[in-house]
Amino acid sequence: MPSANPLISDRFVDFLLYDVLDAPSLAALPAFADHERETFDLWLGACRRLAREVLFPTYRAMDEAPPRLEGGQVRVHPAMRAIWKELAELGVIASTRPASVGGQQLPLTVSTLASAYLMAGNLSAYGYAGLTTGAAHLIEAFGDAWTKQTFMAPLYEGRWTGTMTLTEPQAGSSLADVQTRATRTDQGHFLLRGAKIFISGGDHDVTENVVHLVLARIDGAPPGTKGISLFAVPKRRREGDAWVDNDVSISGVIHKIGWKGLPSVALALGDRNDCHGWLIGTENSGLRCMFQMMNEARLMVGVNATATASVAYHESLAYARERTQGRPLGVVDATTPPVPLVEHADVRRMLLRQKAIVEGALCLLATSAKYADLAEHATDPSLRERSRLLLDLLTPMAKSFPAEYGFESNALAVQIHGGYGYSSEYLPESWLRDQKLNSIHEGTTGIQSLDLLGRKVVAGGGAAIMTWREEILADCARADEAGVDRARTQSVRDALERVVALTGALGARGMKGDVNGMLAHSADYLQLASILAIAWMWTRMSAAIAGRDEAFARGIERAAMYWIATEVPRIEVLARLCESAEPSYVGLDPADL
């Protein structure tokens, strides 16, 4: 059996925070003035312990006993109650929120990496906390005093959990088609009626109440996205001294193929016309409110995906070191002992590819989180603006790269386990199942690609891409100074200029009204931009480690070498497809399939 899985490498996380991202510099900002490296390390240590000692040991049991619907109530694995208590007591839910709402006011940079351990340990268990943070944060940002006191406080305290209740069966990703209705009453609340689906954490027996953040349409609201409002809709509501059922019923439990510890349900709101909801923010601004939280939610999916690839990477690394099989190339004498799998070059390829994906992605997420911290808390307004632009630009990549490449990475972990990997007695297959959701929820990869190319890189009339260019060039210069192989840095620079020129050309096409010609190969654009983003990360990491000669540094060096040699050359191939608007599927008549 492999050694204890570290979930994520501590050494690597410390390297990111303290050598690559200079996290302690954030403590110079007023928002984080109560912090220093020591408090960061305390938090990381607590989350690592919780992840390894409490969450990971329950992962398999929760995967094997999915939620059941009994008499209208969803029941989850009983271990979840104890886990929830520990998550809440540690303060995971409000870790990044201000002290004024009971939070610890940690930088997102730090909390993102700390949460990654929890996700790697037990993705579903962390999910309850992540969703609760998201729901409470929406109320914190847009709610009034009453909704904050009534709903936000119990959420941040961990007495209740929260959900994001957006999707409807007929509309899927198309929020413009949301049909749930909200009718105003004269008692301060609205009456909601409608059907929702794929609501994660939508019901359970872990806490006494659940607060749904629901998108709905107030009677008379305009069609499309401009007529959508946001409501807080609890499972149980207070009437006088009593808690009464708020007419939110569970119309089904989705039999998900992964994330089995976290229920995903279909909800019926207002079957008895008694579903009370309280407006959060102003009328018809629901989607705008939601979008202000979108970066945060999408980064969280990126961390989910990276964590899921990370735990599988470490499992397959340990397995490849311990399992002996076969002999090196050219050794035919069967009386010599078999060697560990890791001695085979192709197994090292699969391991190094996983490492390059997992650690490249984690660096991208921590970098994005740092931009988020600066976008919100930097004292210099121009730095805030610049950081916001970069955060917006990176978010679609930080969400979808770990989901897509992470799925491949998880499949490699199964492959390294051979026939054993194809069995549910080993864990890699369960992480492969968990991973698949990340390319679907919070905006599919297709939607991310349209967001990146149609909005983000062309934002500010090209300001976004040019700002990104400055950042990458600055890191390449640092790498040169630090003594990183110049040929490698030059590859990254060349790829960058190619991407910038391509973006300009595609943007110009859009400006001329040829939106289809601009966006036809958005999937290829997302991929090439993501390859560049990860090459940038490996360049940053190479610069931070250059000159050290120890196993850890050599591992970083090898992964950087691998990524830039193997993936960066694909950028040119993909760029040509975008540039030529290669017509095979673009102009395809669906009837010809």
Added chain:
Amino acid sequence: MPSANPLISDRFVDFLLYDVLDAPSLAALPAFADHERETFDLWLGACRRLAREVLFPTYRAMDEAPPRLEGGQVRVHPAMRAIWKELAELGVIASTRPASVGGQQLPLTVSTLASAYLMAGNLSAYGYAGLTTGAAHLIEAFGDAWTKQTFMAPLYEGRWTGTMTLTEPQAGSSLADVQTRATRTDQGHFLLRGAKIFISGGDHDVTENVVHLVLARIDGAPPGTKGISLFAVPKRRREGDAWVDNDVSISGVIHKIGWKGLPSVALALGDRNDCHGWLIGTENSGLRCMFQMMNEARLMVGVNATATASVAYHESLAYARERTQGRPLGVVDATTPPVPLVEHADVRRMLLRQKAIVEGALCLLATSAKYADLAEHATDPSLRERSRLLLDLLTPMAKSFPAEYGFESNALAVQIHGGYGYSSEYLPESWLRDQKLNSIHEGTTGIQSLDLLGRKVVAGGGAAIMTWREEILADCARADEAGVDRARTQSVRDALERVVALTGALGARGMKGDVNGMLAHSADYLQLASILAIAWMWTRMSAAIAGRDEAFARGIERAAMYWIATEVPRIEVLARLCESAEPSYVGLDPADL
């Protein structure tokens, strides 16, 4: 709900057989003299019906009720008995075998495509038949009169089923390390002792007996692959008038993540020292016997994989045509009705990619099967030799391309289904699980890559690759004559010459003794050669359909266009990695990971 899934397109299969491969020309060979297009069509029709009316309707139930071990006996889904009866009565098991052993003597070209429907309908159910054919064929080829009468006949008749019992827990893919012992007795049989694992169909309650084709080492045999012999080991053996237990016990059932209708078990042979086995072939020639069947077994895995990708492709195509969601780019008026998913370019991309993979792979498998037919039955010895060389060359690609790209294709089918695809209430996730095995069993993708580059393409001192070159160039010339876009054909020719030159350079490296330098990027070589092979297939298909303007022809044209524009340019990127023996993982010290 989507319309009835065709599993595989009939039109496409007819196109392959009659427009691309000229299958009726095989009837001119003495071995197939009893056949003609009409008998081919009868066989195809019968298999299509069985697949659609019997196998597919039971697929979900078998996936949901995996085999159980009860009192030492494996019990499978009860539907399997009825399915087995129909498979046996139709004559699926011996369809390609000679009339002399009760077979229908069909060309492999035809039976491969017909079997593909059965696999697409219910992979596990077909598995019993495929394994039984393989086991019986080994006895047919190498057994003596007694073993043929005793074991082969009941297998071909479908009274019993067969297995391939190779793998051992400590050895995995490394057959040189097989430890199962065989001790000679003076009664004509051997006594076997050992442990085997991952034995598909290793026990069940569908037929009264199971015959295992077991690799074992006769006492005193040399170490390594040269000391391995092949035995027929039944579950029950005849003693006088009685059937007695042959001391083959089930030490465990593997909880596979897919193929749930077909048990995979761990076997203990000879716990009571009463496990009788009968030698098949001569002593110590077991691996040689097995390898003579290897192409057949590996092509079968390729067809498994292609069929699994095909059924998912058709499911997602129907879903994308029927499910409406969102609006075309640029349409913001939410009062216009939503459009079918297939109207979105990125969804068409995912569909066309699946089509290019599925139909390209099916063409490659049918082409390989035709070489197998010619290698065995052509009257001209030089054509037999040439066909054997091409079959050997193509087999590692025909096995691993559908497994690897097929897995991606299956993931796209899940993605198109969105949140519904992540649920076990829809079928795409089950095919994704089924698919993952195909990169692992019958030689992992890593092993295929070493086989291709280390053996197959350099076979005959370069004869293999040069023969392949002639075939591709001839098809390019046909495409030119037929009026296929010359730029596209030229891309294929350029890629071909690149691959030929690369192969020469790598082969020369191996000749100089630098085996590691030759094989370090074998995975990349396998991928680039496979991309070329599929580009060749799409060129053949384009040539066969050129000039026709109908939906079917336009679909072929689009897939060819897509593959050659999107995948062929990757060959250069991969070739450079092979050529430079790019050192990141090759020279990586495992301790640095």
